[in-house]
Amino acid sequence: MKFSEVNKPVKRVDAYEKVTGKAKFGADLFFPNMLYGKALHSKYPHAQIIKINTEKALTYPGVKAIITAEDIPNNKFGVIIQNQQVLAQEEVLYIGDGIAVVAAETKEAASEAIKLIEVEYKELPGIFDPEEAAKKDAPLIHSELEDNQVVHHRVRKGDVEKAFTQAEVILEREYTTQFVEHSYIEPEAIIAVPYEHNSLVTIYGSIQNPFSCRNAVANVLKVPLNKVRIIQNHMGGSFGGKDEVISSMAARAAVLALKTNQPVKMVNTREESILESYKRHPYKMKYKVGATKEGKLVAMEIKCIADSGAYACQTPFVTWRSVVQATGPYELPSVKTDTYGYYTNNIYTGAMRGYGSPQIVFAQESLMDELADELKMTPLELRLKNIYHNNSITASGQKLDNHQVSLEEVIAKAVKASNYIEKYIEYNKSQLGDKKRGIGMAVSFRGCSLGAEATDAAGAIVAIQRDGSILISSGLAENGEGLKTVFSQIAAEELGVDIKRINYMEVDTSVSPESGATVASRSTLLGGNAVKNAAQQIKRTITEMIADKFKVKSGDLVLRNENIYNKNNNQKIMSFDDAVDLANKLGVFLSAYGWYKAPDISWDEETGQGRPYFTYVYGCQIAEVEVDTATGQIEVLKMVAAHDVGRAINPVTLKGQIYGGIMMALGYGIMEEVEIASGYIKNTNFDEYLIPTIKDMPEIIPIIVENPDPHGPYGAKSIGEPTLELGAPAIANAVAQATGRRIRHLPLNLERVLLGHSLSKGGTKNDIL
Amino acid sequence: MKINKITVTFIVNGQEVTLKVGSKERLLDTLREQLQLTGTKEGCSVGECGACTVILDGKAVPSCLILTGQIGGSEVLTIEGLEADGKLDPLQQAFIDYHAVQCGFCTPGMLMSAKALLIHNPHPSREEIRTALEGNLCRCTGYEQIIEAIESVAKNCQ
Numbered sequence: 016m017k018f019s020e021v022n023k024p025v026k027r028v029d030a031y032e033k034v035t036g037k038a039k040f041g042a043d044l045f046f047p048n049m050l051y052g053k054a055l056h057s058k059y060p061h062a063q064i065i066k067i068n069t070e071k072a073l074t075y076p077g078v079k080a081i082i083t084a085e086d087i088p089n090n091k092f093g094v095i096i097q098n099q100q101v102l103a104q105e106e107v108l109y110i111g112d113g114i115a116v117v118a119a120e121t122k123e124a125a126s127e128a129i130k131l132i133e134v135e136y137k138e139l140p141g142i143f144d145p146e147e148a149a150k151k152d153a154p155l156i157h158s159e160l161e162d163n164q165v166v167h168h169r170v171r172k173g174d175v176e177k178a179f180t181q182a183e184v185i186l187e188r189e190y191t192t193q194f195v196e197h198s199y200i201e202p203e204a205i206i207a208v209p210y211e212h213n214s215l216v217t218i219y220g221s222i223q224n225p226f227s228c229r230n231a232v233a234n235v236l237k238v239p240l241n242k243v244r245i246i247q248n249h250m251g252g253s254f255g256g257k258d259e260v261i262s263s264m265a266a267r268a269a270v271l272a273l274k275t276n277q278p279v280k281m282v283n284t285r286e287e288s289i290l291e292s293y294k295r296h297p298y299k300m301k302y303k304v305g306a307t308k309e310g311k312l313v314a315m316e317i318k319c320i321a322d323s324g325a326y327a328c329q330t331p332f333v334t335w336r337s338v339v340q341a342t343g344p345y346e347l348p349s350v351k352t353d354t355y356g357y358y359t360n361n362i363y364t365g366a367m368r369g370y371g372s373p374q375i376v377f378a379q380e381s382l383m384d385e386l387a388d389e390l391k392m393t394p395l396e397l398r399l400k401n402i403y404h405n406n407s408i409t410a411s412g413q414k415l416d417n418h419q420v421s422l423e424e425v426i427a428k429a430v431k432a433s434n435y436i437e438k439y440i441e442y443n444k445s446q447l448g449d450k451k452r453g454i455g456m457a458v459s460f461r462g463c464s465l466g467a468e469a470t471d472a473a474g475a476i477v478a479i480q481r482d483g484s485i486l487i488s489s490g491l492a493e494n495g496e497g498l499k500t501v502f503s504q505i506a507a508e509e510l511g512v513d514i515k516r517i518n519y520m521e522v523d524t525s526v527s528p529e530s531g532a533t534v535a536s537r538s539t540l541l542g543g544n545a546v547k548n549a550a551q552q553i554k555r556t557i558t559e560m561i562a563d564k565f566k567v568k569s570g571d572l573v574l575r576n577e578n579i580y581n582k583n584n585n586q587k588i589m590s591f592d593d594a595v596d597l598a599n600k601l602g603v604f605l606s607a608y609g610w611y612k613a614p615d616i617s618w619d620e621e622t623g624q625g626r627p628y629f630t631y632v633y634g635c636q637i638a639e640v641e642v643d644t645a646t647g648q649i650e651v652l653k654m655v656a657a658h659d660v661g662r663a664i665n666p667v668t669l670k671g672q673i674y675g676g677i678m679m680a681l682g683y684g685i686m687e688e689v690e691i692a693s694g695y696i697k698n699t700n701f702d703e704y705l706i707p708t709i710k711d712m713p714e715i716i717p718i719i720v721e722n723p724d725p726h727g728p729y730g731a732k733s734i735g736e737p738t739l740e741l742g743a744p745a746i747a748n749a750v751a752q753a754t755g756r757r758i759r760h761l762p763l764n765l766e767r768v769l770l771g772h773s774l775s776k777g778g779t780k781n782d783i784l
Numbered sequence: 785m786k787i788n789k790i791t792v793t794f795i796v797n798g799q800e801v802t803l804k805v806g807s808k809e810r811l812l813d814t815l816r817e818q819l820q821l822t823g824t825k826e827g828c829s830v831g832e833c834g835a836c837t838v839i840l841d842g843k844a845v846p847s848c849l850i851l852t853g854q855i856g857g858s859e860v861l862t863i864e865g866l867e868a869d870g871k872l873d874p875l876q877q878a879f880i881d882y883h884a885v886q887c888g889f890c891t892p893g894m895l896m897s898a899k900a901l902l903i904h905n906p907h908p909s910r911e912e913i914r915t916a917l918e919g920n921l922c923r924c925t926g927y928e929q930i931i932e933a934i935e936s937v938a939k940n941c942q
């Protein structure tokens with residue numbers, strides 16, 4: 016198929032304002048008469064609030080208002096389970112819980128005033144380990160609940176017990192992962208403006224999911240959705256992180272704005288951001304795998320425990336993705352998987368790029384290498400014996416029969432580009448000196464879009480203006496990944512016009528069609544289809560109008576290169592501009608509302624059987640490392656990443672997603688950990704929480720594999736998240752080859768590599784077998 | 785509370801400004817709040833992220849660590865001053881052409897660090913580019929396309 020706008024490295028439509036400093040992010044907005052809001056956070060991870068005295072703070076010069084839980088019309092919110100407090104009512108449940116918020120004329124006054132708020136606490140014992148929280152007699156984190164369990168998902172396939180009796184080799188291993196901070200470079204920012212343009216409150220800011228934010232704010236204020244208007248600004252990164260924490264901030268700012276009748280701006284410092292915002296879930300994972308001597312997998316039993324922290328947030332859905340994908344892309348006759356989430360008094364955990372997959376992919380791909388070792392096979396051989404092919408049946412009983420299952424292809428391409436086979440042999444020989452090299456691989460399958468998590472549909476408006484310029488609006492929000500560009504390309508492709516005609520509007524919840532959340536790497540697939548659908552409707556309107564006037568068949572008309580042609584004789588009938596003029600004269604309406612609903616899926620909560628996702632993507636990454644065994648330093652030399660994306664709508668932004676995902680995975684694998692001791696967070700800024708810098712970059716080779724999917728626009732699927740889930744296990748496998756020692760705990764920091772255990776965690780030698 | 789203000793004169797993007805600033809006022813705040821130059825971003829306030837990078841007397845510095853009261857007579861270049869006479873700086877154009885921008889929050893700081901590098905070293909090696917940008921964090925791009933953008937300019941000005 017030949018395209019004119021898609022499948023091309025079109026330049027980003029929002030790059031100009033970003034390179035000139037003209038792009039306005041949340042913190043860059045100033046309104047007349049604006050106040051500054053500042054929250055007071057808890058002093059303890061778990062405590063009863065006996066008394067809050069705001070009198071002194073209220074007298075501080077410049078202070079206009081202070082709110083506490085008393086002032087919040089409805090203090091609980093949440094996308095899945097409504098148990099997150101906007102401000103702590105009777106108890107603080109984690110160290111980042113807000114207690115009061117001050118609005119003052121200057122930032123300084125707001126900061127000074129919160130120091131004057133007197134809070135009397137009664138400290139309570141906390142639970143900081145989800146396994147403790149799971150115990151029958153554990154104290155309750157949420158007193159209104161029966162226990163501390165947030166959720167339990169299951170997959171049951173075949174008879175696992177019997178299958179293990181037939182296995183010739185059985186391996187049992189435990190893996191753990193850590194709390195991780197999203198580390199978007201832009202800290203959270205919100206401005207709430209009261210009574211603007213017929214809305215009760217309009218909210219601007221760095222809002223990942225404008226519609227979830229609107230739901231939360233309207234709910235908290237107890238007003239209808241149409242009274243709350245959310246307008247998204249340029250987002251300084253999100254990676255899943257600017258959702259509930261932003262909803263809470265927006266709700267606080269809205270209450271203050273209505274109370275003072277003035278705009279209220281809140282911008283977090285980095286410390287506040289790290290202290291308050293949810294993290295990636297740490298997991299404890301027990302894996303048991305059985306195989307024949309020939310390396311055929313026969314059974315897998317998996318138990319994963321996720322720390323949900325103080326609130327439910329996204330835990331129910333995050334652990335659901337884990338349960339679906341926990342075995343990895345391997346054919347298994349018998350599977351028993353359980354994933355659990357438990358409340359603790361740790362910081363709460365939520366969505367982060369990958370969403371429940373980086374943890375299990377780390378475990379399952381480490382396990383595959385350990386099993387290969389046990390079977391005296393290469394990691395590649397073992398994988399090739401067991402991976403999914405077309406028509407394979409997944410652990411959930413889903414037959415993969417509606418798209419190309421391209422694992423073999425992505426593996427072959429990554430193996431070739433990395434010289435995996437030669438290098439694996441070379442690095443297996445004994446290496447002289449302190450510096451040892453290793454090469455490791457990881458593969459995965461990943462369900463596209465939301466799956467059985469929630470209803471999955473998206474809408475878009477394409478509107479041709481009188482002069483032929485075009486506006487697009489959708490409820491899916493640009494988070495920096497290039498969505499505006501991709502959607503503009505799709506509209507341009509369908510209408511046969513230059514992308515320069517198109518302007519993609521910021522999401523405005525009072526105008527844009529609600530499209531669910533910009534999560535789960537679903538934007539291109541869902542939103543792209545909605546844009547395509549709208550553009551096709553307009554195309555039909557235009558061709559019918561012309562067919563009528565020129566007495567030709569509308570089916571013979573094509574829109575291409577800014578013109579309308581008769582495809583039979585390739586004759587130009589008129590230009591796109593003339594067609595728009597004609598429509599203006601005839602009163603033909605050239606706007607359309609496009610809608611796309613994802614194909615049906617199914618899921619049985621009891622057995623975990625069904626069709627959890629309507630399609631999947633496949634990827635393989637290979638890491639080459641050098642470990643200094645004298646210092647424990649890991650240098651990642653090279654990463655090869657082969658990903659099947661269905662179709663690359665924009666190959667260059669797609670490569671950007673791969674580079675970015677790999678660097679984030681590198682941080683996850685060897686550097687990053689939010690250190691939490693008894694609920695207190697130790698590293699609250701980038702001087703202590705280290706993320707990869709330009710100096711940590713390995714050579715990265717992205718390989719884009721295209722097997723168009725019948726469901727995607729032009730066959731496109733997704734890329735944002737798969738890039739991130741493979742890096743850590745590939746690196747861990749490479750390190751294991753280099754050092755001869757397996758580390759089963761992320762991150763692979765200096766101490767773990769050098770000593771075999773983590774100093775900061777008070778770890779023991781048992782960290783490593 | 786009494787705040788002692790001091791008067792300070794310096795040059796921003798080629799224009800002389802005279803301002804009253806508090807003794808503890810950071811250059812970052814002066815730029816963003818007094819001069820409405822919001823292209824310079826704040827990401828950490830402790831000199832670690834580089835989002836606030838500006839060029840001060842030819843050197844890339846984190847403006848969150850500079851007190852405005854101490855830069856009298858100096859010359860400051862911010863992202864808003866890179867575009868001259870309606871023409872983008874070659875680095876800005878290269879960032880667009882090479883897809884070096886995703887969310888764009890780190891971009892102004894990255895461009896200022898890159899600009900400072902090229903002022904002193906018009907033909908940096910890949911390694912020199914990496915060293916110059918070490919203090920600029922980017923969570924989106926994985927840095928690769930940023931390096932490619934800067935390399936393209938370094939080659940073109942040979």
Ligand code: FES
Nearest residue numbers: 827829831834848
């Ligand atoms: S804000 Fe100045 S270095 Fe981060």
Ligand code: FES
Nearest residue numbers: 887890922923924
């Ligand atoms: S582009 Fe988002 S932080 Fe660099």
